[in-house]
Every structure is written in structure tokens, then in C-alpha cells.
Amino acid sequence: MSDASPQDSTTVLKVVDAFDLDDELRSILRPCEMVRDEQGRRHRLPRYFYEVPSREAAVKIRLTPHFGLNEFTLVDLKEASRLQQFPRYVPCAVRFLAFYLEQFRTAVGASVHIAVNGAYRSPLHKLAVSASPHMWGTAADVYRIGTTILKAKEAIDRYNEIAEDIGADVNVLPYGHVTGLNADDHVHIDLGYLTLIPREISEDRMEQPQEARPRFAFEERRRTERRGPAAVAGSAAGEEKTE
Ligand SMILES: [Zn+2]
Secondary structure (H helix, E strand, O other), rough: OOOOOOOOOOOOOOEHHHOOHHHHHHHHHHHOEEEEEEOEEEEEEEOOEEOOOOHHHHHHHHEEEEEEEHHHOOOOOOHHHHHHOOOOOOEHHHHHHHHHHHHHHHHHOOEEOOOOOOOOOOOOOOOOOOOOOHHHHHHHEEEOOOHHHHHHHHHHHHHHHHHHHHHHOEEEOOEOOEEEEOOOOOOOEEEEOOOOOOOOOOOOOOOOOOOOOEEEEEEEEOOOHHHHHHHHHHHHHHHHHOO
């Protein structure tokens, strides 16, 4: 029995191939394009994004028990104007970030507050000079933990250490005053240039023109829906239609 159709934006997240978006969005998100980091290494930008239909949906959709999707999509005027509107787009790898932040929250035993503009930043964002994991949706700038505003070196050092102890995938920026290399008013946590191709996406014929492939998929959000045979049939239906 599926009480939630795949179109119900409050329970499912729509996955889009950025190549299928309009010209303006493609030119902002730049799927699969190469960007150089500070060291001159090249990294390929993500291709698959969650489409966030509205502010209301962003607030309602939880990525983990303590992190709502909206916390990763809050932007200000430094972001490309198209990405200040809805629908908004965030790389699918943001779910890994949320998972690690949830571990971090448990480790510090307090709420973790992500800054506005502190998670996903598009390649057109004014702070996006060279490749940074923020463009992959895999970095978060935390400005407050519990009641502690992160400005002092001792606090930033301490929380950086706790973040690094979560696992080898976690990278932080040491305390210091060089933008991009250090942080002196937040804790920066990132997972590197990680991309996620959701399981709903079929990877065959990836190099074919986009028209030959499903235009998008819906990711099942609730455990009960994932278990239900009706939901499984529903999510596979889109793929069956293409020959
Ligand atoms: Zn950062």
C-alpha cells in the first residue's frame, strides 16, 4: 500500500541529472566539468543533484535525525541568483555530509549549526574561487556548537580534533587566517571531492545523448516505503519505459 506517491515531495527527493536541466542551470552547476583546486589538481564536478522544490519541503525533509535538508541549502546574495530561488539544487553527496555531521553531533554532545552559505556552494558562488568540497556538497562550515560561537583558537582546535577522530574521510581546516587554507571563525568539515550516483540511476549508456535516458528518478526516503513492494515497483517504472 503506498500512501505516498513518488510525486509527494515531502517524503521523496527527486534526483536530477544536471545535463537535463535548462541552459542557465547547466551553466551554473557545470556538471562533469573540471575545476582546479589550490594545488592545481583537477576535480570533476558532480552530475546528480537533489531537486529541492520549495522552502517548505527543504524544512520538512530530514537527511538524518538531526539535520534537515534546509540546513545545507541556505544561501545568501553571494550565490547565483537562480540558486536563491526554488527549485534549488544540491549534489546528492550531501547525504554523506549529513551522515558525518550526525556522528559529529553525537561526538560533541551538542547541536551543530551550519552557517548560511556554509554547505553547498555552486561554482558561480562568489566565494568559489578554486575547487573546494563545498562545490560538491561535501563540506560544512560550522559557526556554532551548542552555545559556543566558534571564534577562539582553543575551541576551533578542540572541535577540529573531535571531527578528525570520526574517521579518516573527515578533513578539517586548521585555525589560521588564510582563506581557503585556514579558518578563524568556524570549523570547516569536509569529505573531499566525493560524488554520489544514486541507486535509482542506471549507469549504462552514460555517454549517450540525454534523451535516451530517464530524465530523473525519485529516491525513496522512508524505510517503510523501501520495504513495500508497491514502492519498489513505482520507483522502477521510469526505467522500464526507455528501451
Ligand atoms: Zn568551508
